[in-house]
Amino acid sequence: MPGSVPPAAAQAAGAAPAPLDLVLRVNGTEHRLTLDPRTTLLDALREHLHLTGSKKGCGLGQCGACTVLMDGKRVKACLSLAALVEGREITTIEGLAQGDQLHPLQAAFIERDAFQCGYCTPGQIMAGVACINEGHAGSPPEIRDWMSGNICRCGAYDHIVAAIQDAARVSQPARGG
Amino acid sequence: MHPFTIERPRDLNAALAFRAQAGRNDVSTEYIAGGTDMVQLLQEYVRRPEQLVSLAGLLDNRIEVGPQGLRLGAAATMAEVAAHPGVIEQFPVIFEALLNSASPQVRNQATMGGNLLQRTRCPYFRDVGYAACNKRAPGSGCSAIRGENRWHALLGTSENCIAANASDLAVALVALDASVEVRGTNGQRTVPLMELHRLPGDTPHIETVLEPDEVITAITVPANPVARRSHYLKVRDRASFEFAVVSAAVALEMDGGRIRQARVALGGVGTKPWRVSRVEAALAGASLDPAALRPAAVLAAEGARGRGHNDFKIELMQRVIVRAVETAGARA
Numbered sequence: 001m002p003g004s005v006p007p008a009a010a011q012a013a014g015a016a017p018a019p020l021d022l023v024l025r026v027n028g029t030e031h032r033l034t035l036d037p038r039t040t041l042l043d044a045l046r047e048h049l050h051l052t053g054s055k056k057g058c059g060l061g062q063c064g065a066c067t068v069l070m071d072g073k074r075v076k077a078c079l080s081l082a083a084l085v086e087g088r089e090i091t092t093i094e095g096l097a098q099g100d101q102l103h104p105l106q107a108a109f110i111e112r113d114a115f116q117c118g119y120c121t122p123g124q125i126m127a128g129v130a131c132i133n134e135g136h137a138g139s140p141p142e143i144r145d146w147m148s149g150n151i152c153r154c155g156a157y158d159h160i161v162a163a164i165q166d167a168a169r170v171s172q173p174a175r176g177g
Numbered sequence: 178m179h180p181f182t183i184e185r186p187r188d189l190n191a192a193l194a195f196r197a198q199a200g201r202n203d204v205s206t207e208y209i210a211g212g213t214d215m216v217q218l219l220q221e222y223v224r225r226p227e228q229l230v231s232l233a234g235l236l237d238n239r240i241e242v243g244p245q246g247l248r249l250g251a252a253a254t255m256a257e258v259a260a261h262p263g264v265i266e267q268f269p270v271i272f273e274a275l276l277n278s279a280s281p282q283v284r285n286q287a288t289m290g291g292n293l294l295q296r297t298r299c300p301y302f303r304d305v306g307y308a309a310c311n312k313r314a315p316g317s318g319c320s321a322i323r324g325e326n327r328w329h330a331l332l333g334t335s336e337n338c339i340a341a342n343a344s345d346l347a348v349a350l351v352a353l354d355a356s357v358e359v360r361g362t363n364g365q366r367t368v369p370l371m372e373l374h375r376l377p378g379d380t381p382h383i384e385t386v387l388e389p390d391e392v393i394t395a396i397t398v399p400a401n402p403v404a405r406r407s408h409y410l411k412v413r414d415r416a417s418f419e420f421a422v423v424s425a426a427v428a429l430e431m432d433g434g435r436i437r438q439a440r441v442a443l444g445g446v447g448t449k450p451w452r453v454s455r456v457e458a459a460l461a462g463a464s465l466d467p468a469a470l471r472p473a474a475v476l477a478a479e480g481a482r483g484r485g486h487n488d489f490k491i492e493l494m495q496r497v498i499v500r501a502v503e504t505a506g507a508r509a
Binding site: 016017018037038040060070074076080081084127146147150 | 180181217220229231256280281283286
């Protein structure tokens with residue numbers, strides 16, 4: 001494909017902007033960071049906080065591998081600039097288990113063998129947790145619709161849906177019926 | 178991404194001041210709110226501002242349903258609006274348009290104002306590997322007119338641009354006579370949504386009538402008896418998380434088995450959200466029998482010009498109108 005603006009060249013063309021000082025709240029801990037303003041939340045998590053559970057697939061909001069919770073709601077970390085989420089409570093896959101006690105959906109993914117290569121799994125689990133909390137895990141068609149922001153190239157969808165159904169059943173009492 | 182600085186002003190006036198001196202074509206300073214479209218375009222080098230001004234926390238995010246109608250703060254997210262009981266009950270076409278947009282994650286991030294100002298999904302616009310795109314590089318030509326144009330518009334096009342507007346929300350809102358409240362350094366004004374987006378003409382890079390220092394602060398939808406019996410039908414290549422091939426927003430007031438008045442707008446076929454007033458007029462008095470609806474739906478295609486791959490939408494848009502009217506009419 002003809003490249004009128006090769007990204008590498010475009011990046012080199014301008015001087016790096018002055019770094020920003022900011023504080024990110026991740027999994028209950030505050031982190032002081034100095035970042036290039038272009039840093040996405042995903043890159044801040046992976047490259048600066050070394051929380052590499054959140055994965056970079058497309059970097060354009062299409063695959064869902066970077067899904068994290070922000071103030072309890074699922075978002076795509078690749079579509080947020082880190083500088084603009086200061087003060088928000090970020091939960092990543094690393095923050096889901098209680099010590100050695102896996103979250104019910106993590107356990108269900110293992111039980112149901114709901115992955116093959118595993119690359120999309122952290123995003124699937126974070127989106128699945130939100131899907132259950134939102135009350136959108138009532139039936140397989142509903143789960144499929146509400147999990148459509150997460151792609152699995154290995155095609156483990158049937159097992160992912162089953163795992164979310166399992167976890168939704170055990171989570172139901174906690175939701176207050 | 179091209180290098181940029183980020184400003185996080187304390188209030189809206191301070192944010193507006195950043196673009197007070199900007200010219201019509203000046204994109205060196207841009208606003209960012211939910212960021213879901215902006216960050217994609219930054220990542221792809223389609224937008225290359227030197228400065229981003231954050232609107233986070235500066236705009237109203239309230240959702241109000243009252244006797245006057247509906248008011249949506251510009252910072253309300255798609256998910257918040259789609260979950261509001263008053264919207265679900267009284268404005269089903271808006272609820273359905275939102276729930277059939279994007280993914281659950283993006284709906285938690287994307288705002289009302291940003292949704293209306295999202296850029297086209299034309300693949301040539303979004304790929305800087307193609308030199309010709311009048312929207313991205315004015316005067317460079319259009320790669321889509323003789324290219325892969327299955328996703329492109331047939332109504333409101335010009336020889337310079339055939340990119341379709343991608344917002345489902347805007348189609349629903351335009352059917353309900355919505356307006357946007359905008360604020361700039363010179364004060365506040367109201368713009369009917371029908372007039373917000375411009376036809377591409379000779380200047381497809383200028384997409385709205387907003388002045389450089391103006392931002393959308395709210396959307397208002399007047400109370401109307403048609404709003405309750407409304408429906409958004411979206412025909413697309415996948416069942417979920419996909420843009421419209423053709424969509425229709427329909428709102429009806431019924432008189433027994435006949436239509437008293439109708440509102441119809443189309444998505445996926447226009448360079449802007451496309452209201453079809455002649456179809457609406459022809460639907461008045463019709464029964465919900467598809468055979469009675471068809472002659473009205475035919476009028477939607479008036480002036481439609483296919484460019485090859487998108488020719489099928491001329492027939493499809495008529496069928497989508499018929500089915501959407503049947504569905505809306507059958508609602509209690």
